[in-house]
Amino acid sequence: MYRKRGGMAIRGFLPGEADHAKVPSMRKPVLVAFGTLLALASTGAMAWWKLRPADPPPAPTAERGYDDIQRDEYERWMQDLGYTE
Amino acid sequence: MRTPPFVLLCLACFGALLGLRFALEPLSARVAAVFAEPRGAPEAVMALPPKPEGLDAKPPGEGGEGGAALLTLEACEAMAKDVRDVCLQAVARQSAARDPDHAVDVCAKVADAELREECNADVAETVAPVDRAVGERICEGLSTVKWRGQCHFGMGLALAETDVPYAVGRCERAEAFRDFCRHDVVGEAALVDLEAAVAVCAKEEGDALTRKTCWHGIGKYLARRSAPEAAAACARSTPDWRGNCFHGLGWGAAERDPDATLAFCADQGPYADNCRQGVAHQLKRFDPTRAVALCEAIATPAIRDRCLAFVTR
Numbered sequence: 001m002y003r004k005r006g007g008m009a010i011r012g013f014l015p016g017e018a019d020h021a022k023v024p025s026m027r028k029p030v031l032v033a034f035g036t037l038l039a040l041a042s043t044g045a046m047a048w049w050k051l052r053p054a055d056p057p058p059a060p061t062a063e064r065g066y067d068d069i070q071r072d073e074y075e076r077w078m079q080d081l082g083y084t085e
Numbered sequence: 086m087r088t089p090p091f092v093l094l095c096l097a098c099f100g101a102l103l104g105l106r107f108a109l110e111p112l113s114a115r116v117a118a119v120f121a122e123p124r125g126a127p128e129a130v131m132a133l134p135p136k137p138e139g140l141d142a143k144p145p146g147e148g149g150e151g152g153a154a155l156l157t158l159e160a161c162e163a164m165a166k167d168v169r170d171v172c173l174q175a176v177a178r179q180s181a182a183r184d185p186d187h188a189v190d191v192c193a194k195v196a197d198a199e200l201r202e203e204c205n206a207d208v209a210e211t212v213a214p215v216d217r218a219v220g221e222r223i224c225e226g227l228s229t230v231k232w233r234g235q236c237h238f239g240m241g242l243a244l245a246e247t248d249v250p251y252a253v254g255r256c257e258r259a260e261a262f263r264d265f266c267r268h269d270v271v272g273e274a275a276l277v278d279l280e281a282a283v284a285v286c287a288k289e290e291g292d293a294l295t296r297k298t299c300w301h302g303i304g305k306y307l308a309r310r311s312a313p314e315a316a317a318a319c320a321r322s323t324p325d326w327r328g329n330c331f332h333g334l335g336w337g338a339a340e341r342d343p344d345a346t347l348a349f350c351a352d353q354g355p356y357a358d359n360c361r362q363g364v365a366h367q368l369k370r371f372d373p374t375r376a377v378a379l380c381e382a383i384a385t386p387a388i389r390d391r392c393l394a395f396v397t398r
Contacts, residue, residue, distance in 0.1 A: 038098065045109060063230050066260045074264075075294050079395060082305070083268050084298045085332035085362060 155179070158191060170195045174204045181211035185219045188212075202232035210239030214247065224258070234260035241266050245273035249281040264291075268298045272306030275318065279307075283321055297326040304333030305363075312338040312349045319356070328388075331356035335363020343368060347379075358385040362392045369396045 078084045156179065161172035177191040185208060192204035205223050213220040217240070224236035241255035252274065256266035267285075275282035286299035300322040307315035312334060319330035331353060338346040343364055350360035361383055368376040373396060380392035 034098070038101070042105070045105065064261065065230055066234075066263050069261060071292070071294060074261075078264060078294070078298060079366075081265070082336055082366065083265055084294065084301050085329050085359065085366075085391065 158194075166196070170197050170200045174200060174207065177204050178207050178211055181208040182215050185212045185216065185223070189223065202227050202229055203235075206232050206236035206239055209236045210243050213240040213243040217244075217251070230260050233258075234262045238262045238266040238269075241270045242273060245270040246277045249274045249278065249285065253285055264295050264298050267295065268302035269306075270302075271299055272302035275303045275307050276310065279303075279318060283318070286322065289323060296323070297329040300326045300330040301333035304330035305337035306333075308334040308337030308346075309340060312346060316349075316353060328356055328359040331359040332363040332366070335360035335365075336367045337363075339364040339367040358383045358388045362388050365392050365396055 075084065156172055156176050158173075158176055161169055161176055164172050173191055173195050177188040179188075180191070181188040188208040188211075189205060192201055192208060195201040195204050205227055209220040209223040212223070220236075220240050220243075224233055224240065227233045227236055237255045237258040237260075241252040241259065244252040244255070249270070252270045253267060256263055256270055259266040271282045271285050274285070282303055286296070286303060289296050300319070303322070304315050304319050307318050315334040315337065316331070319327055319334060322330045331350075335346060335350055338349065346364050347361065350357050350364065353360050361379060365376045365379040365383075368379065376396040377393065380389060380396050383389040383392055
């Protein structure tokens with residue numbers, strides 16, 4: 001079943017329409033390519049999400065309050081600056 | 086029904102892509118942040134080194150010999166943008182002790198937000214010996230944790246030689262720089278009033294890191310003047326932290342003469358290796374190969390391991 005829109009024949013995709021008419025030959029590869037790309041993109045995005053590197057431990061920036069800083073990283077910071085052994 | 090189904094499909098796909106793009110936006114921002122900040126870079130670890138020498142830093146045009154020109158607000162305003170802020174900072178420091186309100190007004194003209202905070206912290210540090218209340222008010226008015234902490238730290242340093250209890254009290258407001266502040270304030274104080282400095286550390290306030298860095302400060306600052314004087318002070322330290330005091334001694338004395346310090350360390354009995362470790366830590370900056378060799382020669386296994394871990398990282 002074809003419908004005229006703006007002088008162009010377009011294929012309907014409503015249920016019951018797809019099984020009794022052929023997709024126009026020029027549109028089918030475009031749709032297949034589009035669908036494949038979409039599937040690849042979503043698979044890639046999911047894989048990236050799963051395999052992304054873990055968050056790095058927060059560096060002791062001075063914007064963090066004294067109580068927010070882990071003592072071991074704080075000690076290392078002090079060591080680097082010559083404030084403790 | 087006259088709904089165009091292909092258009093619906095296109096709109097659905099477009100909507101899905103749009104949704105995906107916004108859903109991934111926080112992730113992409115995080116990834117960008119990871120690539121933008123190289124891990125391991127010194128500035129990533131140490132946001133802003135404390136300023137142990139801050140009191141000695143003279144702004145351009147202030148005091149000193151050589152007839153340096155006095156900077157003026159007008160001169161700064163006429164300068165190029167990249168030096169204008171630095172110039173304004175210097176002008177603010179020049180007038181801080183005489184006219185702190187004017188100095189704060191000058192700081193307000195600094196365009197860069199970070200430098201503006203630093204400018205105010207410098208004014209507070211400079212005015213502190215003259216008017217503590219003004220300095221405290223300026224520090225409390227700063228908007229970032231970092232510069233509020235630095236501001237109180239600076240005030241503590243400014244008064245370390247004249248009012249030790251007050252100076253140590255400022256450190257309690259120095260936030261992330263609290264232990265750095267105590268280390269330096271107590272160290273500065275030890276140079277003029279060892280009894281007062283020892284009294285602070287002998288209170289054994291805070292956790293292990295806070296307590297041991299206190300004695301480290303005494304050892305390091307005194308050793309910059311005299312290693313034997315520092316060793317005598319370290320002998321008065323709490324036994325648990327005495328090794329850390331001798332580490333400070335080794336570091337501070339090695340800033341002047343590493344070889345003479347190593348010879349001195351050899352006579353320090355059970356603390357000789359702590360002293361050598363301090364020398365190695367100091368040498369890491371200037372002669373890392375020798376620092377590694379020094380660490381490897383340390384006899385005490387635990388100290389040798391700590392020493393090597395530090396100089397090779």
